Amino acid sequence: MKITNNEYNKMLKAASPKTELHKTLPKAFIFGGLICVIGEAFLHLYMNYGASKETAAMLTSITLIGLAAILTGFKVYDKLAKHAGAGTIVPITGFANAVVAPALEFKTEGFILGVGAKMFVIAGPVIVYGIAASVLYGLIYYIMGTVVA
Amino acid sequence: MNYLWAFLVGGGLCLIGQLLIDLTKLSPARILVAYVVAGVALGGMGLYTPLVEFAGAGATVPLTGFGYLLADGVQKAVAERGLLGIFTGGFTAAAAGIAAVVMFALIVATLFKRGDKMT
Amino acid sequence: MGAYLGKGTIELNNAPSILSYASAVGPKEGQGPLANYFDYIGEESTLGESDSWEKAEVILQKSAFRAALEKGKLAETDISFIFAGDLLNQCTCSSYGIRDFDIPFIGLFGACSTMAEGLGLASVFVESGVAQNAAAMTSSHFCSAERQFRLPLNYGGQRTPTSQWTATAAGCAVVAPRKDPPYIKAVTFGKVTDMGVKDVNNMGGAMAGAAWETIGAHLANTKQSIYDFDMILTGDLGMVGSGLLIDLFKRDRIDIANIHADCGMMLFKNKEQDTHAGASGCGCSASVLCSVILKRITEGKLKNVLFVATGALMSPTMIQQGESIPAVAHAVHIGG
Numbered sequence: 340m341k342i343t344n345n346e347y348n349k350m351l352k353a354a355s356p357k358t359e360l361h362k363t364l365p366k367a368f369i370f371g372g373l374i375c376v377i378g379e380a381f382l383h384l385y386m387n388y389g390a391s392k393e394t395a396a397m398l399t400s401i402t403l404i405g406l407a408a409i410l411t412g413f414k415v416y417d418k419l420a421k422h423a424g425a426g427t428i429v430p431i432t433g434f435a436n437a438v439v440a441p442a443l444e445f446k447t448e449g450f451i452l453g454v455g456a457k458m459f460v461i462a463g464p465v466i467v468y469g470i471a472a473s474v475l476y477g478l479i480y481y482i483m484g485t486v487v488a
Numbered sequence: 489m490n491y492l493w494a495f496l497v498g499g500g501l502c503l504i505g506q507l508l509i510d511l512t513k514l515s516p517a518r519i520l521v522a523y524v525v526a527g528v529a530l531g532g533m534g535l536y537t538p539l540v541e542f543a544g545a546g547a548t549v550p551l552t553g554f555g556y557l558l559a560d561g562v563q564k565a566v567a568e569r570g571l572l573g574i575f576t577g578g579f580t581a582a583a584a585g586i587a588a589v590v591m592f593a594l595i596v597a598t599l600f601k602r603g604d605k606m607t
Numbered sequence: 608m609g610a611y612l613g614k615g616t617i618e619l620n621n622a623p624s625i626l627s628y629a630s631a632v633g634p635k636e637g638q639g640p641l642a643n644y645f646d647y648i649g650e651e652s653t654l655g656e657s658d659s660w661e662k663a664e665v666i667l668q669k670s671a672f673r674a675a676l677e678k679g680k681l682a683e684t685d686i687s688f689i690f691a692g693d694l695l696n697q698c699t700c701s702s703y704g705i706r707d708f709d710i711p712f713i714g715l716f717g718a719c720s721t722m723a724e725g726l727g728l729a730s731v732f733v734e735s736g737v738a739q740n741a742a743a744m745t746s747s748h749f750c751s752a753e754r755q756f757r758l759p760l761n762y763g764g765q766r767t768p769t770s771q772w773t774a775t776a777a778g779c780a781v782v783a784p785r786k787d788p789p790y791i792k793a794v795t796f797g798k799v800t801d802m803g804v805k806d807v808n809n810m811g812g813a814m815a816g817a818a819w820e821t822i823g824a825h826l827a828n829t830k831q832s833i834y835d836f837d838m839i840l841t842g843d844l845g846m847v848g849s850g851l852l853i854d855l856f857k858r859d860r861i862d863i864a865n866i867h868a869d870c871g872m873m874l875f876k877n878k879e880q881d882t883h884a885g886a887s888g889c890g891c892s893a894s895v896l897c898s899v900i901l902k903r904i905t906e907g908k909l910k911n912v913l914f915v916a917t918g919a920l921m922s923p924t925m926i927q928q929g930e931s932i933p934a935v936a937h938a939v940h941i942g943g
Contacts, residue, residue, distance in 0.1 A: 340859050342816070344803035351804065351812040354850040356768040356884075358510040363765075364503055371502025371550070372495035378545030379494040396548050401588040403549065408592035411761050412600035420763025421607070425505030427763050428516050429523060430498070430549045435589050436763050437520070442593040443602055444759030447659045454597045458590070461762065465520045465551070466586065469558050472528035473578030477562035480532070481574055484566065509765070513806070516764055604652035604660075604750050605760050606635050607881045 363424050370419065370426030378403055378430075400431055407432035411439040437462040490544055497539065497546035520551055527555015532563075557581045609734045615796045615821075616828035622790040623733040625941070626740065626783035627679025628901045630894040631670035633749070633775030639875045644898035646674040652750055652775060661700060664693065664748035667777040667890070668704030671897070672744055675779040686710050686781065687738035690725035693746050693889055694718060694773075695755055700746055710742075719814075719843050720797075720918030721745040722778060722893040723937035727794035729782040730939070734791075739783070746777035747888030756807075756923055769809040771845045771887035774874055778893025780901070789904040793829055793940040797821035799920065801933040807926055810887055811848025811871065814917040817934035818844060819855040822915055825938045833861055838909055840900060842892035842916035842936075843871035845885030870895035870916075892916040904943045914939045 381402050385395035410416040416436045420427040427433050441460045445453035459466065505523070508514050514522075530536040536556040539547040547553055561581020565573030579586075610618045629646040637648035647670045649655075649663075654670075656662040668691070676683065689708075691701040692715035705712045717724040725743030732738040750760055752773040758764050782791065800820050804813035818841050826833060833839065833856075844852055849869045856863045870892040871885035896914060903909045917936040926932070 342802075342855070342858070344801075347802045347816055348804065350854055351802075351809070351815075351847070351851055354854060355809060355812060355847050358768055360507075360510055363506050363510055367506035368499040368503045371505075372499025372546075375494045375498025375543075375546040375549045376491050378498075378549040379491055382545050383490075396545075397584045399545060399548070400585050404585065404588045405592055408589070408596050411763075412596040414603035414761055417605070417761045417763045421765060423763075424765045425509055425519070426499075426502045428509075428519065429502045429505040429551055431551065431554060431585070432549075433516075433763065434520065434551060434554070434585075435592065436761075437516070438589045439593045439596050440759040440762035442597040443600060443761055444754055446597050446602060450597075454594065458593055461517050461758070462520065462589075464517055465524050465554075466582075468521045469524040469528065469555060469582070470578045472525045472555070473558035473562045473581075474574055476528055476532040476559055477566055477574030477577055480563055481566050481571060601657075603761055605753070606652075 366422050367424045367426035370423030371429055374426070374430045374432055403430070403432050404435040407435035408439045411436050412443065434462055434465060493543045494546035497543035498549055501550040501552060523551035524555040527552035528559045531556035531559030554582070554585065609731055612828040614824050614828055615798065616793060616825060617731060618793045618829065619730055619734045619791055621734055621785050622792050623730050623782050623784055624786045625789045625791065625901060626781045626786070627675045627681065628778070628780040628897040629671050629674035629678055630776065630778045630898040631667045631674065632894055635880065636774060636776050636874055636894065639880065641874060641895065641899055644902060645894065647671070660748055660750035660754065661695065664700040664746050664751050665703045667748065667775070668700055668744060668746045671746070671777040671779040672704070672742070675742065675781055679781050681740065681781065683708055683710060686740050686742050688713055688729070688732060689742040689744060690715055690728050691744040692716050692721040692725065694752050701744070704746070717935060717937065718918030718920050719887060719889050719892065720916040720935050720937050721889045722896060723842070723914055723916035723939050724796070726780055726782070726791070726939050727796060727937055730791040730794060733782045733784060740781055742779060742781045744777065744779040745889040745893045747773050747890035748775045749773045752888060756921070766883055767808040769806070769812065769847050769884050771810055771843065771871060771884050772875065772882035773888035774886045774891035774894065776888070776890030776894035778890065778897035780897055788943045789901055789941050791939060792942050793825070795821055795825040795828065795938040797824070797936040797938070799933045799935050801931055803931045805926070805931045807921060807932070809847060810919045810921070811843070811845035811884060812851060813919050813932040814934040814936065815844055815848040815851040815855060817936040818852055818915050818917045821936035821938050822913065825913065833863055833866065836866060836911045836913045838912045839863055839867045840912055840914050841867065841869045843885070843887040844869050844917060845871040845887060846877070847884050904941060907943050910943045912941045914941055
C-alpha cells in the first residue's frame, strides 16, 4: 500500500523515542551552574590579589578556557558533556572545547591545513556573528551619540 | 550569596540552552551563535549589566557574557575613538579570550594524543 | 544463467555458494553479544595504526579479507573480482585496503547497503560464469565516520535518543560456483527511496521506507510470501527503524515482528553499551552477516534468510542545503 511522505513522517515520529527532559534539564542546570560557581571562585581569588573587576573577569575567562582545553586533551570534557549537554556547551568552557577538539582531531592532516584551518570549524561562526553584531551595535551607538550631541 | 546567584543564573542560562537543543533540534553551533548575538543585543540595550552586577560569573561565564563583553567594548571604544571604535571595540574586548583559546588549542594539539570514544 | 524477474530482481538459477566469509571488528564490538563469532577483534580502536582512523579502518578491511582467504583455503590469485566500498569520501578505505592485493577492484558506494550490493553483484558475476570466485567486502569505523560526517571525537556534544552508533567493523564474503551452502538464490537491487526525513540523527527512520519498498518488490517479483523465509534480516535500521518497518508492514496487514531481525540491534548490548538506538555503518550488517548469520545457515539452523542491507545516502553538503535523506536497500536471498 503506497504511503505519502507526510504519513510516513507521522509514523516515524510515533516510533521515535523522545528526549527525556526530566533527565537532561536538571543535569544541564547543575553542571552549568557549577562551572559558573568555579568561575565566581576564580573571580574572587583574582580580586583578592588586587585585580580590578574587569581584569579579574578577563583572567577568569582565560583560566576557564585553559582548564577546558586541558580537560579536552585528557578526553574528560566530552565525557562530562555527554551528561551535561548545554551545561557544558553554553559556558565559555564549551567555546574552548569547540576550538580545542577539532584542533586535536585534525592534527593528522598537519599543523597548517589540519590544526590551523580546522580549529574554528565549529566556533568560527561565534566569532563571525559576535563581531558582526558588535560592529552593528557600535554603528547604532555612534549614530545615537552624534544625534543626541 | 554571590555563589548562589552565580549558580542559579548560570545554571538557568544553560537550562534555556538545553531546552533549545532538545525541543528545537538546533545544533550546538547555532546555539552558541544565538547566545553571543543575544549577549550583544542585551548588552547594547543595557539589560545585561544589572545581571552581571547581580550574578557575577553566573552572567559572564555563559556565552551571553562574551556577547556582553563585545557590546561593552564597543561602547567604550566609540566613546574614546569615535567612528574607528566601531571596528576596534569588539575584537579588543575579545582579544584575551581569543588569543588564549588559540594558544591553548595549539598546545593541546601538540602535546596530547587524539582520543577515541567507546560510549 | 540468472533470470531477470523485473523491477530489480534477478533469480540465480544455479545459486552460487558463499565459499568463505570472515569478519573483523573493534574493541566495543568485541565486547558485544556476538564476540565469539568474529574472526578478528582489535584491542584498540586504532587497530595498531596510532596516527589515523582512516588507516585503522584499512586494517579492518585487510584483516577481514585475509581471514576470508584463509578460511576458504584460497590464494589471492583465486579471486577474479572484488566488490568493495565504505562510508568515506572516495571509498577511500576500500581502495587503500585492496591496494596491496593483485585483484581487479570494483569500488561501490551504497552507504550501509554496500554489503548486500556487493554480495548481489558478486553473485551475479559468478552465476553468469565470468568470475570464478568473486569477493564482496565493506567496512566502517566509528571514529573515521564521526570526523567526516559529524563532529570531532573530543567535542562535547550530546547524542540524541534516536542516534545510532557507527560500527567499527568489516566483513568479507567470497562467492563461488554452486557447491555447499549457503547459496545465493535471488537478488533485488532497490531504488532510491526518499521519505522526506531530514533528521541526520535518525538514520534508521530515514531508511525503513527503503527496506519496506525493497522487501515488497522482492516478494512480488519472486512470487513469494514473507512466510517463505525464516528470517528477514535488515542491515542497520536500529530500534527506531525496526519499529517503523514492522509498523509499515502492519499497515499492509502483514505481521513480520516474529521473523524480523536487524543487524543494528544485534551487534551491541544497546542499553549496557549505551549506543542509544543501536548500531549502524557498512560494517554493521557486513560483520553480523559474515559471522553469526552465515554460520547458522551453514549449520542448517537457518534455512531461508532475506538479507536486506539498508543505506542512508546522506551527504552533509546536501543536508546543509536543506535536502532530505535519500535511502536505498538491496535484498539478497541466502538459503541453506
